[in-house]
Amino acid sequence: MMPYLLLSSLLFSAGLAAALLRRNAILVLVGIELMLNAANLNFVVFWKFGPNPESMAPALFVLFSIAIAAAEAGVGLALILALHKHFKSTNVDDMNLLKG
Amino acid sequence: MIEWADQIFVLLKREILLLVPVALQPLASILLSVGPIMGVFATLFAATTVLERKGLGRIQNRLGPNRVGPFGLLQPLADGIKAIIKEDVVPYRTDRVLHTLAPILIMVAALLAYSVLPLGRNMVALDLDAGVLFFFAAGATTELAIFMAGWSSRNKYALLGAMRAIAQMISYEIPLILSTVGVLMAAGTLSTTGIVEAQSGYSGLFPNWYVLTPWGFAGFFLFLIAATAEANRSPFDLPEGESELVAGYFTEYSGFKFAMFFFGEYLGLFAANALAITLFLGGWNAPLQILDWVPSYLWFFAKLLFLIGLSIWVRGTTPRLRADQLMNFAWKFMLPMSLVNILASGLWRFTGDGVLGWLVCGSLVAGSYYALGLNLAPKNAVTKRIYRFAT
Amino acid sequence: MSFDLAILALLIGVSAIAAITLRDLVHCVLCLAVTFASLAAVYLRLGAEFLAFSQVLVYVGAVAILALFVVLLTRTGEPRAESRFSPQVMIPLAVCAFVFTGLAAAAWSSSLKDSPEAVGASMKLKDVGRELMTSYVLPLEVLGLLLTAALIGAAILAKADDGEDDEVTDLGESQGQQQRPMVATTHSDPKHD
Secondary structure (H helix, E strand, C coil), rough: CHHHHHHHHHHHHHHHHHHHCCCHHHHHHHHHHHHHHHHHHHHHHHHHHCCCCCCHHHHHHHHHHHHHHHHHHHHHHHHHCCCCCHHHCCCCHCCCCCCC | HHHHHCCCCCCCCCCCCHCCCHHHHHHHHHHHHHHHHHHHHHHCCCCCCHHHHHHHHHHCCCCCCCCCCCCCHHHHHHHHHHHHHHHCCCCCCCHHHHHHHHHHHHHHHHHHHHHCCCCCEEECCCCCCCHHHHHHHHHHHHHHHHHHHHHHHCCHHHHHHHHHHHHHHHHHHHEEEEEEEEHHHHHCCCCHHHHHHHHCCCCCEEECCEEEEEEHHHHHHHHHHHHHHHHHCCCCCCCCCHHCCCCHCCHHHHHHHHHHHHHHHHHHHHHHHHHHHCCCCCCCCCCCCCCCCCCCHHHHHHHHHHHHHHHHHHHCCCCCCCHHHHHHHHHHHHHHHHHHHHHHHHHHHHHEEEEEHHHHHHHHHHHHHHHHHHCCCCCCCCCCCCCCCCC | CCCHHEEEHHHHHHHHHHHHCCCHHHHHHHHHHHEEEEEEEEEEEHHCCCHHHHHHHHHHHHHHHHHHHHHHCCCCCCCCCCCCCCCCCCCHHHHHHHHHHHHHHHHHCCCCCCCCEEEECCCCHHHHHHHHHHCHHHHHHHHHHHHHHHHHHHHHHHHCCCCHHHHHHHHHHHHHHHHHHHHHHHHHHHHHC
């Protein structure tokens, strides 16, 4: 199960890097999706290699997670659209209204 | 003898597999399943192009192709040669990688769907537990391919066509999937072979097909309409309406790549029709018990040709919808209708298929059809049109 | 580590890195779709058919398409010349490296590290459905509520600023339109006279 876990760690770090480094808000959201996917992969791996593979709980958790990720992407992208209308930009560095 | 004729292809495959060394058997099995499917449906595609042009010609009071071969039957051969030897023109500013990948992806997505379709008794390439879900997952990839084609062309008509196509496909995908839910509930499985088996047998004279129930009847037509919209065919061919968008998302494709788009589109149409047969028309089951001796795959292809003929007829006789009509129809009629249909199929489970069931479910489906249709109809039928001119 | 898993891992790694580093946003999202699809293949390999198909249906068919739509809708003129990355690169990169090593070390020291693959385990659709309708029926209902709320919320959010913006642009346009006829009439007046 080691390769799977390393893969999901890589996915998670890549998603974190996108969320921290990229300037574009869409890419930040993409990074969050990647992190969610890494967690999903871990759930499936632990279901397959864990002590009780009869349990359906991990599978259902991933299913719920996929559905919630869809909702999150929908709302997140709508937010980006609304921000774009306001700031005329999707660059997260431009959204600094609280800055003194 | 009857048994043998029915299973001839299955037996043939088994015999050939025995000749192959054990190590290569999985590979040979895959090839023996995939090869015939691709061959048969490519032939069907060629036959359909002639049939469609002939049929459209008849509808439009002309002859259709009649120059190449007897009755123009060799026309697809000529078309194929033309497509292959034509120059592949790629515009200068295109995104070359995506431009090349798009037609390949569209064909792969269409072909993937065939792996779960039962073409006859014991004739399915991949008997998945979640076969219907696989079918829709494969179909979802098509949207991405269309986007790639439209965006990489760097052409405004291509991009507009792709955006229209994706908006339309996403809208109609919801009723497409929801209209199958009733069948899945009744059959209690998502496996395509399981659904066909649930429809085998006869009650009295009639077969146990789901299309012969009130919710199945409505579901069948909802599915066919949504599938027509998914395949971007007339009357839903707005994304490639030649009078406004040249050819939509494949404006910038020529030669063999254009042929691949064409092929992929027809493969998608056949796959959707084949799924409609599997879900509602009893798959490879015979319509009458006394006709049970006819091999199952012949029934499947007879039904498929019937549905293809139906779609040619629809294409020849319906005008193209406007963009707002298209969306109104999807969201204000198809979606609520398919939701009501799920309710009706749930009620059917409790009322049974007697008089009570027909009365309750039938009135539910027919009543909502009438009410939704009333809602969709224009409020004040025909008034004098007021023209506004730009000043 | 078998051959097919190696290919899938390579595909996931390369497409994920490409998705977060490429300059063109459309390429990024398409690479992301590749990542999602290969993850579905990994699920398939692990015997979770249902999850794999849901993953393709939801992520490739909906989330990636939605992201592409937003990329095209938020595109404004020429891309700016500045870097696509934030000014401070070193600290976030260090954080990511730290997180990766932490996760990998945790996996390495896990007691489950050498546990064998449960051969018989597969996700029967009937079991998933039964669990959903018995033990998990409340989460399922809440999820339905959440999705409805998200749908309405997204529609309102994407429309929200629209009203004000439209008024402003409408004003500008109508002023422009008013000016043009005036010019036209002054031109045409002498003819009439």
